[in-house]
Amino acid sequence: MTATGTPRPVEPRTAEPAWVAELRRAGAARFEGLRLPTPREEDWRFTDLAPIAKADLSPVRAPGALRAADIAPFLFGHSEWPRLVFANGRFQAALSNLAGLPAGARLGPLAALLAEAPELVEGTLGRLAVQPAAAALVGQNAAAFVDGYALILPANAIMDTPIHVLYVTDGRAARGAVHPRNVVVLGPHAVASVVESYVALADGMALTNTVTEASLAAGARFDHCKVQRDSTLAFHLATLEVRQEQDSYFNSFSFAAGAALSRTNIYTTLAGPGAHATLYGLYLGDGRQHVDHQTRIEHAAPNCTSWEVYKGILDGHAHGVFNGKVLVHPVAQKTDGKQTNKNLLLSETAKIDTKPQLEIFADDVKCTHGATVGSLDAVPLFYCQSRGIPEAQARTLLTYAFAADVLEEIRSRPVVDHLEDLMRAWLAAGPRGSRAAGRDEN
Amino acid sequence: MRVLDIKDLTATAGGIEILRGITLSVRAGEVHAIMGPNGSGKSTLAQVLAGHPAYEVTGGSVTFNGQDLLAMQPEKRAQAGVFLAFQYPVEIPGVTNAYFLRAAYNAKRSAQGLEELDPMDFLDLLEEKLKLVEWGPEIMSRAVNAGFSGGEKKRNEILQMAVLEPTLAILDETDSGLDIDALKIVANGVNSLRQPDSATIVVTHYQRLLNHIVPDYVHVLVGGRIVKSGGKELALELEARGYEWLTEPAGAAA
Numbered sequence: 001m002t003a004t005g006t007p008r009p010v011e012p013r014t015a016e017p018a019w020v021a022e023l024r025r026a027g028a029a030r031f032e033g034l035r036l037p038t039p040r041e042e043d044w045r046f047t048d049l050a051p052i053a054k055a056d057l058s059p060v061r062a063p064g065a066l067r068a069a070d071i072a073p074f075l076f077g078h079s080e081w082p083r084l085v086f087a088n089g090r091f092q093a094a095l096s097n098l099a100g101l102p103a104g105a106r107l108g109p110l111a112a113l114l115a116e117a118p119e120l121v122e123g124t125l126g127r128l129a130v131q132p133a134a135a136a137l138v139g140q141n142a143a144a145f146v147d148g149y150a151l152i153l154p155a156n157a158i159m160d161t162p163i164h165v166l167y168v169t170d171g172r173a174a175r176g177a178v179h180p181r182n183v184v185v186l187g188p189h190a191v192a193s194v195v196e197s198y199v200a201l202a203d204g205m206a207l208t209n210t211v212t213e214a215s216l217a218a219g220a221r222f223d224h225c226k227v228q229r230d231s232t233l234a235f236h237l238a239t240l241e242v243r244q245e246q247d248s249y250f251n252s253f254s255f256a257a258g259a260a261l262s263r264t265n266i267y268t269t270l271a272g273p274g275a276h277a278t279l280y281g282l283y284l285g286d287g288r289q290h291v292d293h294q295t296r297i298e299h300a301a302p303n304c305t306s307w308e309v310y311k312g313i314l315d316g317h318a319h320g321v322f323n324g325k326v327l328v329h330p331v332a333q334k335t336d337g338k339q340t341n342k343n344l345l346l347s348e349t350a351k352i353d354t355k356p357q358l359e360i361f362a363d364d365v366k367c368t369h370g371a372t373v374g375s376l377d378a379v380p381l382f383y384c385q386s387r388g389i390p391e392a393q394a395r396t397l398l399t400y401a402f403a404a405d406v407l408e409e410i411r412s413r414p415v416v417d418h419l420e421d422l423m424r425a426w427l428a429a430g431p432r433g434s435r436a437a438g439r440d441e442n
Numbered sequence: 443m444r445v446l447d448i449k450d451l452t453a454t455a456g457g458i459e460i461l462r463g464i465t466l467s468v469r470a471g472e473v474h475a476i477m478g479p480n481g482s483g484k485s486t487l488a489q490v491l492a493g494h495p496a497y498e499v500t501g502g503s504v505t506f507n508g509q510d511l512l513a514m515q516p517e518k519r520a521q522a523g524v525f526l527a528f529q530y531p532v533e534i535p536g537v538t539n540a541y542f543l544r545a546a547y548n549a550k551r552s553a554q555g556l557e558e559l560d561p562m563d564f565l566d567l568l569e570e571k572l573k574l575v576e577w578g579p580e581i582m583s584r585a586v587n588a589g590f591s592g593g594e595k596k597r598n599e600i601l602q603m604a605v606l607e608p609t610l611a612i613l614d615e616t617d618s619g620l621d622i623d624a625l626k627i628v629a630n631g632v633n634s635l636r637q638p639d640s641a642t643i644v645v646t647h648y649q650r651l652l653n654h655i656v657p658d659y660v661h662v663l664v665g666g667r668i669v670k671s672g673g674k675e676l677a678l679e680l681e682a683r684g685y686e687w688l689t690e691p692a693g694a695a696a
Contacts, residue, residue, distance in 0.1 A: 378495060383532035386492050387546035387602060388520035388553070397545065401536030401585075 015115035023126040027142025034136040043133035046321040046353040047263055047292045052235050057207045059144045060176035064088035066168060066201075071095060074166055074199045074229075076421075077414035082107060082163045088170065089146045089178035100161075104154040107163065110181055111147040120152050121183045128213035129241040131296065134265045137237050141211040145181035148210075152183075153190035155217070162193040162223070162412050167208065169234070174204030184214035186222055186248075193223035195415055198238075200231035200258070209237040216248035218272060223251045225415055229422070230258035232289065239265040246272030246301075253410055254281035254310075255419055256291050257426055263292040270297070270304035270332075280409050281310040282419070284426045285318030285350070292321035299332035299362075308339040311406045313399060314350035321353045326367060328360040335362060339369040344376065344402050376402075396427050443470045444505075445610055445641040446491075451502035452666075453490050460486045462666035463502070468610070473642045475652055475677060478663035479685040484645045485529055487663070488614040491643075492526035493519050507609065520546075521553035523609030523640075527599040527616050533587040539598070540582035543568070543605050550606060571604040574631045593624035600631040607635070612643045617651035629654030649681035664689050 036053050037044040064087020071085055084107075085095040091109035098107055106113065106120060113121065129138045149165050167180055186192055198208055208230060216222050222242070230236045236259035242250050254264050268277050283291045297306045312320045322341045343352045356369040376398055384394035403423060410416050446468040453461040460483045468474050478484050490497050491504065493516035504511040511519060534542065540561070547567075548558040559567065565579075572579065575597045587595050596616055603611055613632065617625055632655050636642065644655055652660075652674065660676040661668045662685070669688050670676065 380532050380534055382494055382516060383528065383534070384542075384545075385516035386494075386520055386526055386528075387542070388517050388549040388606065389545050390517050390549060391515070393545065393549070394517075397537060397542075398534070401534055404536040 017114070017118045019122060020114055020118065020125070024143050027139040030139030031136050031143060034139065036136055037133070041133075043294065043323070046319075047261075047290065049261070051261060052207060055175070055205060055207070055235075057175060057177040057205075059146070060088045060173045060178055060206070062088060062172035062176075063090050064092065064168065064170060064172065066092055066095060066170070068095060070201055071166060071168060074168070074197055075164070076418040077162065077164065077412070081161045083166065084109065084149045084163070085166045085168065086147065086180065087168050088173045088176075089167075089180060091147050102153070102157040102159060105157050105159070106150065106152040108150060109147050110150040110183060113150045121150060121185060124185050124213050124215045125181075125183050126213075128215060128243050129211055129239055131241065131265070131267050133294065134239040134267075137209055138211050138239055141179040141181055141209050144177070144179040145211075146179070148181040148183070150183045151192060151194065152185045153187055153192055155187040156189045157187065158191040159193065162195050162225075162415060165194060165196045167196065167198045167210070169200050169204070169206050169208065169231070171202040171204060173206040174202070175206070177207040177209060180208070180210040182210070182212040184212065184222065186214070186216050186220035188217040189219040190217070191221045193412060195225045195227060197227040197229065198236060198258070199229045200234060203231045203233050205233045205235070206231070207235040207237070210239070212240045214240070214242045214250070216242065216244045216250060218246040219248060220245070221249040221251070223411055225253040225410065226255065226264065227419070227422070228254070228256040228258050228262060228264070230262070232258060232260055232287065234259050236262035238263070240267070241265075242268040244268060244270050244272065244275040244277065247274040248272065249275070250277045251409060251411070252277070252279045253407075254283075254293060255422065256281070256283040256293070257422060259289065259291070261290045263294070265294050265296075267296040268298070270299050270301055270306065273301045273303045275301065275304045277306040278409050279306070279308040279310075280406055282403055282406050282423070283310070283312045283320055284423070285312070285320055286315040286429075287318065288316070289318045290321075291318070294323045294325075296325045296327070297337070299326070299328040299335045299337065302331060302333045302335070304332060305336040306338075309406055310341045311403050312341075312343040312352060313346065313403060314343065314352060315346040317347075317349045319351045319353075322371070323355045323357065324369070325357040325359065326369070328358075328362050328365055328367065330361045332362050333364045335365040335367065337365070337367040341371040342402075343371075343373045344399065345373060346375070346399065400424070400427060443639070444468070445470050445507060447505040449503045451487075451490070451504060452500045453486060453497045454500055455486065455497050459500070460497070460666055461490065464666070464668060466661065466668065468641045468643065470639045470641055472659065473636075473644065473655060473657045475644045475646060475657035475660045476663055477646060477660060477677065477680055479689065480647065482663045483666040484663050485614050488526055488612045488643070488645050491612055492516060492524060517549065518553075520606070521550050525603050525606055525608030525611045527596070527603060527611065527613045529615040529618065531587050531595040531599050533585075533590075535585045535588040537586050538583055539586055540565075540568075542586045543582075543602060546602065547605050568605070571601060574604050574634060575601050576627055577601065592619035593621060596620055596628055597624065597631075600628050604631060604635055609640045610643070611635070611640070612645065614645045615647065616644075617646055617648065625651065626654060649677045652677045662688055
């Protein structure tokens with residue numbers, strides 16, 4: 001056994017309370033015991049983390065130093081939006097903007113909060129991310145995390161604008177690992193929206209292993225959007241686990257276009273009656289990229305609803321994986337759940353493994369799920385061409401149209417615009433689907 | 443001046459011969475109606491002219507304004523001025539009518555070496571075209587044909603035709619599924635788009651549309667061949683007598 005990514009404290013953390021030290025110790029022990037999951041485990045059947053294990057990536061020690069010009073290409077929306085920038089996992093105060101918060105709100109780097117007011121996150125940090133499928137990743141993160149963002153909103157605090165959290169890796173992160181750790185605690189009827197962007201300034205084999213825990217009190221609303229644009233040489237692992245009390249609303253979007261190998265876990269527990277979750281996502285793959293999403297929606301109370309739509313576009317030799325689980329507890333009567341996964345394969349060598357899963361233990365529920373895999377239809381393509389639109393442009397147009405509606409649940413228009421821009425850039429990056437099936441080239 | 447010259451055209455779909463030698467000339471300014479029973483090859487002829495990939499041309503030639511039409515990709519045919527109004531217009535969810543129409547219009551402009559129109563200028567152009575099909579601008583923000591009624595889809599085809607101003611318009615069963623009001627709107631649109639240098643081919647099963655779009659010639663297609671041609675009075679005769687009296691000799695000949 002190698003010492004793959006064996007987490008060691010990066011720097012002394014004397015300011016941390018004992019319960020955090022215990023969290024780190026337990027996380028390290030769990031990771032030591034489990035090691036990285038392998039395809040022999042059902043939850044990882046289609047995703048092999050062996051390249052990460054082999055690469056033996058220990059936490060990045062180089063503190064990042066970014067200039068405003070470095071991050072400019074990755075900003076969007078409005079300059080007055082609250083913003084936290086991290087370079088190789090380290091908070092960049094000079095590039096961040098923590099102004100404009102509602103009264104009683106806390107937003108800032110987690111490390112500082114753990115030194116000043118750890119009690120604000122004690123009920124959340126390390127308490128929510130408990131799914132066995134992600135235990136090794138979460139354990140490694142607990143042992144090694146340096147920083148991340150913390151957001152705490154008191155009851156009725158409403159943030160109208162999204163918070164942009166930008167995780168940047170640069171050349172100094174190559175052959176290293178960054179373990180961001182984030183905590184969100186929303187009081188009753190509080191409203192917040194966070195966009196987590198993961199971007200790279202340089203191509204390099206770096207590992208990001210991020211963990212976000214979010215606790216939503218009764219009536220709270222949390223919009224979370226992850227924009228994964230890592231280097232196509234990088235590894236990206238992400239776990240987001242949410243607990244929702246009565247009548248709360250969790251709206252998640254996962255956009256994945258980067259990384260050589262990525263796995264995103266999004267888990268939510270609808271713990272109080274009337275809670276609602278919408279999980280949407282879009283993954284784009286090309287070359288030899290591997291992009292995996294696992295979602296788990298646990299209906300643990302009656303009268304909850306969950307809607308899920310994930311779409312994927314895969315070209316080249318890309319391999320997509322979608323596994324969406326919906327679990328309905330015996331108590332969760334009147335559950336209304338819909339789950340869809342649609343995939344467009346633009347080449348004959350692209351591949352998708354899709355596995356929607358319903359496990360229902362209540363008798364008065366309405367749950368549906370479905371998955372589709374296909375190539376571009378010949379008929380709409382001909383329709384576009386018959387109007388004079390050149391074939392390549394028609395393919396791009398129809399590919400865009402396939403995915404565009406998945407962005408509809410995102411509430412912030414600038415976020416939608418940003419994702420549309422990223423999608424268009426991806427489509428423009430190559431002759432997409434030149435080898436699409438079902439098309440007679442003569 | 444001849445807009446279209448079809449000579450001995452034969453075509454198959456999935457290995458089955460559907461067009462068995464069509465010869466037809468269309469001059470500028472003319473309206474030709476192609477009628478015939480179901481399965482006679484009317485729609486196939488329309489789609490072959492537009493370049494539908496499901497059909498294979500096995501013989502003959504088609505000349506469009508002096509160019510070899512069959513050698514051209516579907517988009518090149520459209521850019522050169524061929525327009526097919528589909529019998530079943532295709533729904534494209536996720537693409538707005540405005541975007542789609544502008545992409546089509548600009549593709550034609552580019553092919554002609556003209557500068558593309560920006561969205562604002564294009565909206566000005568559209569305003570006039572929308573009047574032709576008696577529509578307001580709100581239709582432009584809807585996805586192409588998605589959730590449109592049968593009549594709306596056919597009107598949308600005519601709107602596209604109005605924007606692209608084709609030299610050869612081929613209407614494939616455009617009257618099917620239309621109530622009389624929608625039929626009039628569609629027919630008025632087609633009639634006002636006629637130009638001295640353009641031509642129209644109306645493919646239809648019924649005579650009804652031809653009361654509104656009056657043909658110069660009527661051709662009856664049976665078993666993949668034109669078995670009879672005549673003036674507009676032939677359509678009335680077909681309405682009165684049906685197609686049976688024409689199908690017998692075709693069957694005997696085959």
